[in-house]
Amino acid sequence: MLAVAAMGLLAVGACERTPTVSYQKDVVPILDQHCKSCHMPGQAGYVVSGFEVGSYESLMKGTQFGPVVLPGDPLTSVLVMLIEGRVDPSLKMPHGDATTPTEEQILTIRRWVEQGAKNN
Numbered sequence: 001m002l003a004v005a006a007m008g009l010l011a012v013g014a015c016e017r018t019p020t021v022s023y024q025k026d027v028v029p030i031l032d033q034h035c036k037s038c039h040m041p042g043q044a045g046y047v048v049s050g051f052e053v054g055s056y057e058s059l060m061k062g063t064q065f066g067p068v069v070l071p072g073d074p075l076t077s078v079l080v081m082l083i084e085g086r087v088d089p090s091l092k093m094p095h096g097d098a099t100t101p102t103e104e105q106i107l108t109i110r111r112w113v114e115q116g117a118k119n120n
Contacts, residue, residue: 018111018115020115020120021108021111021112021115022120023056023112023117023118023119023120024119024120026108026112027108027109027112030101030105030108030109031053031059033099033101034083034093034094034098034099034100034101034105035053035093035094035098036053036054037097037098038094038095038096038098039051039052039053040052040053040054041054044095044096045095049063049064049065050063050064051063051068056119059079060117062078063078068082069113069117070113070117071113071116071117071118072113072114072115072116072117073113073114074110074111074113074114077113077117079109079113080106080109080110080113083101083106083109084106084110
């Protein structure tokens with residue numbers, strides 16, 4: 001009887017676990033949709049900051065001012081702060097004609113950073 005109860009608790013715990021966010025499957029499409037038009041070589045965002053989102057390596061390199069992703073720390077990761085609007089309104093991303101990520105997309109980026117910002 002005790003074993004059955006323990007298995008039930010394990011099953012409930014597994015259901016409540018946040019799914020792993022995949023960089024390739026979940027994050028790249030968001031970056032492509034909302035960031036890539038500005039943050040690639042020759043584009044305005046890249047010219048101003050040196051920040052490129054074309055690859056995992058360039059994303060993790062950050063800007064000329066330093067990294068924008070601190071794996072495991074969504075609270076102080078600049079990328080998360082910018083897309084969540086926890087910065088001066090003139091810095092909120094994306095700028096210009098790019099569409100704003102949905103709350104779900106922002107949460108996906110936040111979870112990816114929280115889970116260690118892995119290249120998976």
